[in-house]
Amino acid sequence: MSESMLPTVPVRNEARLSGWFGMWTLIATEASLFVYLLFSYYYLKLQTDQPWPPEGPPRLLLSSVNTFLLLTSSLFVYFGERKLKQDRKKAAVALIAIAIAFGTAFVLIQLKEWSRKSFSISTHLYGSLYFTITGFHLLHVVLGMGMLAVVSAWTAMGYCTKSEHGPVSAAALYWHFVDAVWIFIFGTFFIVPYL
């Protein structure tokens, strides 16, 4: 790069915002948290003599519906982000709002699922693991919904635009992460007991 060739630089580069990098590092550390949670689960499960799960394999209907809801909500977020990039603000806000609604349904169904259990967090080892791990995930879903709510509000208020979609993209990334984590948790608690 010689003296005369120093290029001019734009004020923002939406593809490489610091916040975008920051969100990836947050996801890296949060993903490790779930890896350690599942490590603890399998470590304890493999060494126990208790019947596992103590009530037999869990019923699949509600949790499958829930999985479907959560994964679909990711699609809505994906298209919402895309609409914003196409400068269609209202469509973007609407799509993200649908995703939040799906997320809310997931939370309610999960609480319902919890209330159906005959054991609590302190009944036995499985109960401790089940409520702690799904609880951690539920907390992340709520946090992700909060993020989506804030960025969709910012979009409606005109802060997030076609050229400045960074916050929406970051929140969307986090939401996809939360959904991806659920696949592993769903697999662990609902699929593996049937294998």
Next chain:
Amino acid sequence: MAEAQAAQIGSIVPGSPEEKRLHEIWEAEPGWRGWLSTTDHKSIGLRYLFTAFFFLIAGGIEALIIRLQLARPNLSLVTPEQYAQLFTMHGLTMIFLYALPILSGFSNYLWPLVLGSRDMAFPRLNAFSYWIFIFAGAFLYASFPLGQAPNDGWFNYVPFSGPVYNVGPNIDVYALGMVLLGLSTTAGAVNFVVTFLRLRAPGMSIPRVPIMTWGTLAASFGNLFAVPAVSLAFFLLWLDRNFGTHFFDIAHDGKALLWQHLFWIFGHPWVYVIVLPAMGIVSMGLPTFCRRPLVGYMPVALSTVATMLLGFEVWVHHMFATGLPSLSLSFFGAASMIISIPSAVATFAWIATIWLGRPVFKVPFLFFAGFIILFVIGGVSGVMTAAVPLDLQLNDTYFVVAHLHYVLLGINVFPVVGGIYYWFPKFSGRMNSEKLGRLAFWIMFIGFNLGFFPMHIAGLLGMPRRIYTYPPNMGWDTVNMVTTAGSFLFALGVLVFVIDVFYSIYKGAKAPINPWDAPSLEWTTPSPPPPYNFAVIPFVGSRYPLWEGRLAEAEGRSRLDEGYLLMNGRETLGTTAMHAEPDAILKMPADSYFPLVASIFISALFVALLLHALIMAITTVALGLLSLVGWLWPRPVLRMEAAA
């Protein structure tokens, strides 16, 4: 609004109106307002250094009381319970509240200066990580005056730390305090990683990065993946203690070894987290006093990264005596031996640098050279304990205590003190006293070896670690007396160092811009640097910008007086991750109270959890989240400035 603001190239003369304007843009508000709201990485870095050093002194005083108790057989200066709390607080203070935070202090202060930037990638997050650190420190110490401090050693093994055997608030304080501190560590790690990827001066491609940044970068990546393990372990323990879960509850098929796994999956990477940045300090400072570049920059950088990666595969060597299958022991024993190879690469690079250079025996050089000796001793005793059969003999004896103190003081404290001497002119604008500095070094070096070397012998004689006292006929009397004498001598050396620092801050000679004739960018800024660091963002053409023309291997030419003029509000330059090509002007945030406010609410949440105060917990969560939203609220002011 994608304004393509053409960044102008130019230069700014000291004392010009442009320089004044930069000053106004970047300066913190005067008085307490600025003090509470500043996001200047230099202020935050110095606060980290001061606070961490304060914890070093607190932990040191605890150690001295321990040493008095052990000076003679059958003493009862403190009660056994007080003794348990003392060694626990000593350990957790040194490991968690001193060793990493002090290095974060260096990195926070120095990174933007050595990378040619005006601040860290997330200045407010930086302030946040400091506030959380100091609140977590206060939290961990809160129960100490009540005689209810953590009392199960810093690695806090179950079942003794569980609800059955430890009924007071002691362990709950430790558990919640560690989760809180983990937030600070993680926030810091995020900041370093993104700063490295994004904020290097144009032209500072990967092979030209100052060597010290590799250590902090590797440590920060390590933290992102390791800290969740310990936060989770402590959180699960807190659930066991407060809500009747069974993770570590052996009676209900929980496993005590799960604690050890989670703790050491974090704990061993952590060892490298608190030594790699310190080794980086040496790799940065030592060559300056050898009047030549570091020998083997590339091997040292690569071995830094390799050490961190291998550091994730050796945790079981803390658990050799727990009855794991011998296949597992062989694997982790071998990995623990292999990890000595990258460490040896760095050691030979330092020795070669001294050998091939023309050493100038200034105070920082003494500390760096002394560090190499201690590092070799600590490294060799580490390889010894990596051998499974020998470890089974040495496990839980004073030999291990000797090893870890050689490693932690040798590789952390000596580089840290050397680093403070090295960058003291930049930190304070003054030169330190060579006389006092030399005195401090020799007292510390002799005191350290006198204090800690005999611990190897005590261990070989079978003295277990953490015992409260011992009978007179064990043959341990002399080694313990010598150790106690050495520890007080070492403390005296630290005192001389502290006196030197305070004396020199007020009475030292004014420091020139580059007193050591060093090669890196921080030495192009005035001592101390102005709030904006660099009047223009420099262009970096080689690994040693200030030694170009003197080195045969000079690759290119840096331009330091002329560069991007960025003065439409707080701005710095974003560059690409590999080649550091100019990519975007980054609008940096203004000072803000939000980091402090958010930290207060988050810390209050942990108090609420400790007290089981449900309403307080809900309130603090709500207020904490609100303050995060306020913190991240889009800033139209900046965009208007940009459009203008």
